[in-house]
Amino acid sequence: MYISQIEIFNFRSFQQNVIEFNEGMNVIIGHNNAGKTNLLSALGLIFNQNQRYRPDVEDFNKNIPICHYLTKNEKGIYIPPKITISVWIQESSEFSNELSDDNNVIYAWRIIVDRPYLAKLTYEFFLPEGAIFANYQKDIQKLVDEKKDIEIDFWDLLKRKYIRKYISRIYGGDEKLRNRANSEELSKFDYQFLDAIRDVEKKLLTGKNILLKEVLTYFLDYQLEGENDAELQDEREKRYENFREESGKLIKSLKERIHTEPILDYAKNVGASIEGIPNFEGRINEVELFSALSLIIEKETGIKIPVTHNGLGYNNLIYMSILLAKMQMQCTDYVNEDEQKVFPMLLIEEPEAHLHPAMQYKFLKFLKQKLKEKDKVRQIFITTHSTHITAAVDLDEIIILNIAQQQKLNVSYPGKVFDLDSEEDKKSKAYVKRFLDATKSDMLFAKSIIMVEGIAEQLLLSCFADYVKKEKHIPVSLEDNHVCVVNISGRYFNHFLKLFYYAEQDPLRKSAINKRISCITDTDPTKRKIEKKAKNTKCFPFELQSNPKEYTYKDESTVLFELKQKQKDHNNIRIFSQLKGKGKTxxxxxxxxxxxxxxxxxxxxxxxxxxxxxxxxxxxGKDLDEMLTRVKSEKLISKIKAAPQTWEEKEKKKALIAARYLQSVESNKGEHALELAYQLRKNLEKGQPVSFRVPPYIEEAILWACGQEEG
Incomplete structure (x- = not known):
């Protein structure tokens, strides 16, 4: 079984949202305050039986209009704020993967009994009916009648008089039947949560720590498995007796070294020996001796250092390994039947803390292996800001929380936006999975995205935004607006754009990511000879229609044309390119x-x-002919001279410089862009900088991505 879905109503950043989960790994990403931590906390309200959190007034979602609570329902009563969290627990997609105890645990919570079964748990935090409910009605009516600072006064009233009267309940099955879930079955879920700010060193110092002591006890003589094997049982008893004998000698030796007479004299003098003479006796067992153990790190050189001298990243990994060992222990007959866990679940906030990229990848690989060993962990939930982690997991394992327009939370599943009945979509999904590396994974975290074709645009866009900001005096910094620039490394926009083809009513596209996308691409005009088997070749815009008897022309590429056609149905995506018939690259x-x-x-x-x-x-202000005398390319000269009459001389002069400039940087675009970005930055720092104009189509793309133009 696995937790297949959660619905959260009125809890923190969640107004009313449904999030679907995968059977094994779930990697939850999103920009800050999107609700990642709140999602794990919502799961904890149901499954964390060891540390039950009691919500407060601040845990209600404040984006729900206050009029919702100040309007009577059809029964003529004011409904107090309420938190509702429901989870659905589904049978494994492969019935053979189901463990024998799964059905026993969720049996009473089932809402679908046929295979695959479906169970439901609902957590509610509410004001109970009764005298306190009647008082609430009177206080709200008074608040409505006075019509003061209603919203402030409402939450103040709730905090001052009523929040402490709230109660929480967990119901199993259909929540309308109000059947409370049995705590014994709930305790079968092992909720292990590692928050982002964790001090693992305190938990790793010595065997005195409860967690470490439990794990060491479990693995004591672990190699002697098989409780029904008489030889193994005899070996265990033999080891126990041997330890008892040796530890007894140690205690005796220690006792002989202690000079007790001064202590006993004091006891006699204060009268403590009237009821008997005090003395010392003792025994020690294996578990008590664990307290003498300290966790150390042994280097390849043989040097041993305390774990406290280890790096924080490695200590986090050690702690997680010990925690997984404990989870394994709690699923076995080692603990009594009442305390045995059936469904161990691991929740980790920001595992990348203190881990460099290579270790993040290794850690993810390790966790995936543990999922295959179902006695270790059954389902994993990870929140992260790490592009290295998203690049290391499967596209289907990623869940994105994104705050879209009007502060609406959009939940996206990038692996589900592709129609696997379509060969084109199959190809796109395979391409995205292959090339969604740590660099391109930035697009999943950003508030909005600018997609570009190559390294030059990627290096210069942030600098261009600063020029637009200075020119127009508007806040269009890419960093401040959480805009990422993604180099698609070619003209493969269509593959990646499918992640963002959002449509709320479409069964497939509702899983897409709803954020603003600017696509910057070149017009790249072409010409083709009028003859059989001729191919399109790139040309300058001033060549268009210059020789219609020998060539046919296209003023924009097929890729750009198709992008424009597909973009029409998606308001969150815009295509920006040079002016058709005048631009090139x-x-x-x-x-x-x-x-x-x-x-x-x-x-x-x-x-x-x-x-x-x-x-x-x-x-x-020199004329074109004089400028042409300085040009070394005869081909370029002839093309400029042959330009159609529709091109004015000023346009031709600018086009000449542009064409020659393009030819001059063609073989060093990356290095040139890096140096150009440096020079433009230095120019901005001057009191009176040299004039530089950002090309209009790039300026428009920046403004759109930064939210400075309406959708």
């Missing part, structure tokens, strides 16, 4: 809109002197 556009900005000329520009000359001539 990112680098071309940089120079076209900044034809005199020599900041663009880094050490990685191959024709720097030529471009400096062209920019100076343009600044001085």
């Amino acid at each position: 990112f680098e071309y556009e940089l120079a076209y809109w900044n034809p005199t900005c020599q900041l663009l000329l880094t050490d990685y520009v191959s024709n720097r002197n030529e471009l400096e000359s062209l920019m100076s001539l343009y600044l001085d």
